[in-house]
Amino acid sequence: MKIAVYGASGYQAKLVLAELSRRDIDAVLVGRNAGRLREAAASAGIADVERQVADVDDHDTLVAAFRACDSVINCAGPFTPSGRRVVRAAIAAGCHYVDTAGEQLYIKSVFDTFSDDAERAGVTVIPAANDACVGHRRSRCGCGRGCTRRSTRRWRSRCGLGSSTAHSGRSVRP
Numbered sequence: 527m528k529i530a531v532y533g534a535s536g537y538q539a540k541l542v543l544a545e546l547s548r549r550d551i552d553a554v555l556v557g558r559n560a561g562r563l564r565e566a567a568a569s570a571g572i573a574d575v576e577r578q579v580a581d582v583d584d585h586d587t588l589v590a591a592f593r594a595c596d597s598v599i600n601c602a603g604p605f606t607p608s609g610r611r612v613v614r615a616a617i618a619a620g621c622h623y624v625d626t627a628g629e630q631l632y633i634k635s636v637f638d639t640f641s642d643d644a645e646r647a648g649v650t651v652i653p654a655a656n657d658a659c660v661g662h663r664r665s666r667c668g669c670g671r672g673c674t675r676r677s678t679r680r681w682r683s684r685c686g687l688g689s690s691t692a693h694s695g696r697s698v699r700p
């Protein structure tokens with residue numbers, strides 16, 4: 527099995543890469559910045575792993591990056607502006623799709639937009655395959671030290687969450 531990790535240079539992706547390694551599953555690191563992908567591969571202890579540079583705006587390159595994979599795990603948030611383009615490319619490449627989104631309107635739009643395409647392509651699309659949701663995390667990060675969305679900087683620096691998590695939280699703020 528081979529799994530493409532999109533947004534492979536971020537915090538969530540780091541956890542995903544560790545889990546794929548633990549399960550001995552081949553990964554392809556995909557993202558918009560070659561240098562950050564190289565650093566991510568090195569810090570995950572898989573410096574020689576396959577890496578593909580593909581911007582979300584470049585459908586053909588994204589499809590080509592995913593083509594030889596069975597599934598795509600999309601960790602590139604915030605998902606509201608870019609996630610649908612990754613879903614579309616994954617389906618076009620014949621890959622199953624999972625992401626870590628917690629942005630409710632984005633999640634709904636994936637079901638609304640892609641259910642028929644996914645069924646026709648014979649792939650499964652699962653947005654928001656996560657351990658919590660942004661709506662929860664934006665009010666309390668769970669570290670027990672009182673980090674809240676009003677203290678995002680402290681939340682990030684103490685708990686190591688990526689900046690995109692904070693952006694995602696802001697994107698669903700009522």
Ligand SMILES: NC(=O)c1ccc[n+]([C@@H]2O[C@H](COP(=O)([O-])OP(=O)(O)OC[C@H]3O[C@@H](n4cnc5c(N)ncnc54)[C@H](OP(=O)(O)O)[C@@H]3O)[C@@H](O)[C@H]2O)c1
Nearest residue numbers: 533535536537538602603604628656658688689690691694
């Ligand atoms: N629901 C949950 O349980 C849960 C928990 C945590 C996080 N999340 C979500 O997961 C997402 C990632 O969080 P994180 O903490 O890993 O963030 P992060 O460390 O900031 O990483 C974000 C990643 O996404 C990439 N990215 C962002 N915008 C992009 C774009 N327009 N095109 C291509 N790549 C883009 C970044 O690439 P560059 O390195 O090139 O900038 C980076 O690889 C967030 O949206 C967050 O809300 C969900």
